[in-house]
Amino acid sequence: MEPKIIQGGQFSDHRGSISYVNDFTFKDIERFYIISNSVENPIRAWQGHKLDAKNFYCLNGRFRIHFIKIDNWESPSKDLLIETVAISESDSKIVHIPAGYANAIESLEPGSKLISFSTLPLTSVNEDDVRYPLDYWSING
Secondary structure (H helix, E strand, O other): OOOEEOOOOOEEEEEEEEEEEEOOOOOEEEOEEEEOHHHHHOEEEEEEEOOEEEEEEEEEOOOOOEEEEEOOOOOOOOOOOOOOOOOOOOOOEEEEEOOOOOEEEEEEEOEEEEEEEEEHHHHHHOOOOEOOOOOOOOOOO
């Protein structure tokens, strides 16, 4: 499976506005997190997931979601292609990152908030989660 964008939409009238992603299903979702990176450390990186798929939706502000298909979990190549998707509160889209990828979440402005829907039960996280140093792959280079 490949990463993908699940596009939603917005509706506004005199009562206010509604943002939606009707093509997203919660069928395999086990848990969720709301992420707010600090101003001092706007990049949360790199988290790899062998089994867990991630789905990101921006609640406030703006983010860049960076992701890499891992070739070797113990010693991944430093030359892997970094793909990036920009996401903001006005987009109304979900970025789906399947299992087998590492991701980095970059806040682009203070106060940005991202919700992350995960497909793996919390009891299985220890066998899934692989962390790499922030500078293992260069986001800006």
